[in-house]
Amino acid sequence: MEETIVDIQLADIILDESIYPRDNIDHKRVHVFEENLRDGFTFDPIQVQVCSNPEPSIKKIWYRILDGAHRWTAFKKTGQIVIPAIVKTLNDADPLLYAAKQAIGPKQLTETETRHTARKAFKNNSRLRSSDIGKAIGRSRQTVDLYLADLRAAIFLALGLKLFRLDKLGIPQDRIAKRLGISKRTLGRHLAKMPELIKGPKSDLAKGFTIPQVAKKHGWSEPMVWSQALKGKCDHKRFKDLQWGLRTWDLWNFMDCDKRFGDEWPGRIPAQLVAHILYFFSKQGELVFDPMAGGGVCADTCLAMGRRCWSLDMNDRPDTRPEIEPYHWDIKSKWDDVPVVYSKDKPDLIICDPPYFDKKDGEYGKRSISGLSRENYLKFLERFFLYLKKISKKKTRLAFINSDWQDFQNCPAIKEEASQAILIVDYHKILKKAGWSLTHVIQAPMSSERFNPGVVAAMQKKKILGVVSRYVMILR
Ligand SMILES: C[S@@+](CC[C@H](N)C(=O)[O-])C[C@H]1O[C@@H](n2cnc3c(N)ncnc32)[C@H](O)[C@@H]1O
Incomplete structure (x- = not known):
């Protein structure tokens, strides 16, 4: 031409x-x-x-x-x-x-x-x-x-590590192959090499190397090394080794997020909070489902606590977080009757940490439910809770994490209107309507240290009552 x-x-x-x-x-x-x-x-x-x-x-x-x-x-x-x-x-x-x-x-x-x-x-x-x-x-x-020999070997190893993580989390093999863009044959080749992949980290752990040292040396993530180091141990011992003080009462307050688990992410929850939910309301080997997984705290904590975990989020990060499969709960689409990720398996525990109404809507992107009007946000949750019921078995528990929403940043406490707020009791109403029965309400307050002194002084002057309360509702 x-x-x-x-x-x-x-x-x-x-x-x-x-x-x-x-x-x-x-x-x-x-x-x-x-x-x-x-x-x-x-x-x-x-x-x-x-x-x-x-x-x-x-x-x-x-x-x-x-x-x-x-x-x-x-x-x-x-x-x-x-x-x-x-x-x-x-x-x-x-x-x-x-x-x-x-x-x-x-x-x-x-x-x-x-x-x-x-x-x-x-x-x-x-x-x-x-x-x-x-x-x-x-x-x-x-x-x-x-x-290209060395580059190919590095890719094979990196792929092997990803695949190993997905496999450890109990993601079925056909989904792993699809997610990593490889054939079943390649997947099989990698799986066969798993015992070899574990040998080095295992022997270094036995020699007394620390978790960060082993992670760095072998290119593993720290939660993956934890999953290896804590293998065979009971939950109580795992808490001890991870240095998470176990809370005996229904007040789970943590000063900070444990940086070893999950990524920096808007609305990140502490791994210690997830670990407590796992400790009290699930057993090792059970399947946890996290439908809005964000920075991956839940999957990482499940690795350390020996649970399987399926995670979804509308933000896709295939290179760094392949275990979080991309999924958008679109209010305009029909997903109400579709089994979760088209699988027959049903979760033992659902950890649901949705974006709080109207918060961070700029950070999660336009398609996030945080940008919905109050009415649509509640309608979405009503539909979502019904869906979670459908994909559950009789003994499945739902851990719903949320807090009271009030327009506290602008409004003096005395002027706040009930019609503008969404309180934890409002969430309970729609959960109940969807067939979920409440067994526990656990207080897991957010740290008030995130507010800078200037903001606090202005709130005090205007008689604005801040919200740091956060709750974990456990339902069956
Ligand atoms: C509060 S964050 C989860 C944080 C996570 N638990 C952590 O600690 O990293 C809520 C997540 O919901 C996701 N999300 C919001 N709307 C969604 C939708 N319609 N479909 C799928 N994911 C959505 C956001 O991308 C965000 O990552």
């Missing part, structure tokens, strides 16, 4: 190093081109690809070079304004490999350049085959295999 040649402003073209196969511009070659240009020599058009703007606020089209970096440099050096170019659409072709193929036409890549290009291409897309990379850079498949 005939390709259109257009004149493009030199200033609109960039040399994107991520798709440039050579280590450096060859200045001798540029110099020869400069002289050719001055002598009136006509060059073949360079090849470019439309690319995203390096400065997103500037609305303008940019092009990156696929072929012709030396010509482009020579044009600039001789004071030209435009250069003839072909704008390529590559469809599925890898731009770096395309650029490498063009580059070896006039001048072979050096050994270092082919190695760098192969590794760069593989890092961008680990699904590329050695034979395809080899064709682009002019090397055999075997040579490319050698270039």
